Amino acid sequence: MTRLLHRKIGAPLPHAVSGQGVTITDSAGRSYIDGSGGAAVSCLGHDHPEVLAAMKAQMERLSYAHTSFFTTDAAEELAERLTALAPDPLNWLYLVSGGSEAVEAALKMARQYYVEIGQPQRRHIIARRQSYHGNTIGALAAGGNAMRRVQFQPILPETHHVSPCYPYRDKGPDETPEAYAARLVQELEQKIEELGGDQVMAFVAEPVVGATMGAVAAVADYFQRIRALCDRHGILLILDEVMCGMGRTGSLFAFEQEGVVPDIVTIAKGMGGGYQPVGGVLLSQQIYEAFRDGSGLFQHGHTYIGHPIATAAANKVVEILTRPGLMDQVTHLGTRLQAGLDAALGQSPHVGDIRGRGLFRGIEIVSDKDDKIPFDPARKIHAGIKAEAMAEGLLCYPMGGTIDGVHGDHVLLAPPYICTEDEIDQIVERLARAI
Numbered sequence: 001m002t003r004l005l006h007r008k009i010g011a012p013l014p015h016a017v018s019g020q021g022v023t024i025t026d027s028a029g030r031s032y033i034d035g036s037g038g039a040a041v042s043c044l045g046h047d048h049p050e051v052l053a054a055m056k057a058q059m060e061r062l063s064y065a066h067t068s069f070f071t072t073d074a075a076e077e078l079a080e081r082l083t084a085l086a087p088d089p090l091n092w093l094y095l096v097s098g099g100s101e102a103v104e105a106a107l108k109m110a111r112q113y114y115v116e117i118g119q120p121q122r123r124h125i126i127a128r129r130q131s132y133h134g135n136t137i138g139a140l141a142a143g144g145n146a147m148r149r150v151q152f153q154p155i156l157p158e159t160h161h162v163s164p165c166y167p168y169r170d171k172g173p174d175e176t177p178e179a180y181a182a183r184l185v186q187e188l189e190q191k192i193e194e195l196g197g198d199q200v201m202a203f204v205a206e207p208v209v210g211a212t213m214g215a216v217a218a219v220a221d222y223f224q225r226i227r228a229l230c231d232r233h234g235i236l237l238i239l240d241e242v243m244c245g246m247g248r249t250g251s252l253f254a255f256e257q258e259g260v261v262p263d264i265v266t267i268a269k270g271m272g273g274g275y276q277p278v279g280g281v282l283l284s285q286q287i288y289e290a291f292r293d294g295s296g297l298f299q300h301g302h303t304y305i306g307h308p309i310a311t312a313a314a315n316k317v318v319e320i321l322t323r324p325g326l327m328d329q330v331t332h333l334g335t336r337l338q339a340g341l342d343a344a345l346g347q348s349p350h351v352g353d354i355r356g357r358g359l360f361r362g363i364e365i366v367s368d369k370d371d372k373i374p375f376d377p378a379r380k381i382h383a384g385i386k387a388e389a390m391a392e393g394l395l396c397y398p399m400g401g402t403i404d405g406v407h408g409d410h411v412l413l414a415p416p417y418i419c420t421e422d423e424i425d426q427i428v429e430r431l432a433r434a435i
């Protein structure tokens with residue numbers, strides 16, 4: 001009997017009681033390798049002594065102080081750390097308590113920026129189909145995942161969607177990556193022209209699409225062309241790194257591998273490593289100056305932003321993420337994970353694509369490999385894989401296809417960066433058995 005409203009009503013769930021390194025144990029004594037870090041959250045595993053010590057020290061000194069009265073050493077240090085790590089002109093950090101809040105704040109930042117600089121007519125947001133940017137109403141509107149939106153339509157009329165960069169399904173067999181990128185950017189340009197170039201405020205995208213597509217990275221050139229197009233029309237580029245950021249792809253920011261710098265970047269999940277709900281928005285000097293020289297206020301805020309314990313946890317997590325060798329380890333383990341998945345599943349008639357970057361890997365499941373035909377969604381292949389994987393003692397993050405474009409079921413893997421090679425091999429073996 002439960003009095004908790006769970007997302008899936010009526011589904012009985014095991015009770016998690018402890019976490020050790022990359023393992024979670026339930027009340028029946030069963031342990032699971034956390035092959036997905038929850039939802040790409042637990043980047044440092046579950047009982048990292050240094051993060052726990054940083055939280056304990058903060059908790060013993062001060063648990064809460066409202067940001068309208070105080071800042072804290074931890075918040076200042078975290079802002080210093082992240083802005084030093086981010087390329088110019090991302091010089092300012094706004095703190096929030098999670099991914100949706102980060103996206104929501106980013107959208108309001110973009111909107112207020114244009115109001116401050118005297119272009120209040122810019123109010124349209126363009127994002128991509130099949131994307132997910134959070135569950136609050138603004139973030140949900142930006143997201144292009146039709147399944148999640150359908151019951152809430154109409155959401156915000158100023159949100160529009162173009163095709164994602166999805167080479168497995170959309171790049172023609174004879175099309176070069178450059179031509180494919182050019183075609184997608186042309187589609188975006190048409191959308192901008194349709195709305196009016198001076199009416200659009202932001203283009204929002206994940207550098208590597210996580211939850212809704214399964215670790216789909218863009219082709220080379222794509223984001224550089226997007227950046228150039230945004231610059232031509234004075235549109236802000238918002239990159240959502242809530243899932244793919246904080247070292248997940250082998251660089252602290254996923255956009256570093258695309259050769260672009262956004263105007264705004266959202267981070268969360270790995271930023272607190274699951275120890276505390278925390279997120280952030282890094283914004284450009286230009287946006288900061290518009291606020292400073294305009295109204296002198298960012299018209300936004302929540303009770304728990306900059307929470308001392310959350311900030312202390314994030315400060316320690318980010319410090320650990322930037323220690324020498326850790327990103328190389330993510331790249332090394334990610335290559336091993338991809339090779340293991342290729343060897344174990346590459347020949348399977350139902351595995352269409354295995355892809356991703358660093359410790360962020362996706363497997364797309366199809367019923368017909370040659371024609372890339374998905375399974376009938378009613379079969380809920382993803383739910384079956386999740387249950388089988390749990391029975392094998394593995395946590396992975398599968399999702400169903402989409403009703404907005406063609407997409408098979410997929411499984412997302414995002415294990416902690418502290419995995420051993422043996423644990424990576426175990427993830428592959430257990431997942432292969434489950435599939």
Ligand code: PMP
Nearest residue numbers: 098099100132133134240242243
């Ligand atoms: N953006 C992206 C890219 C995400 O993957 C998610 C969560 N899966 C969010 C935003 C929303 O984050 P949260 O669940 O912390 O609100």
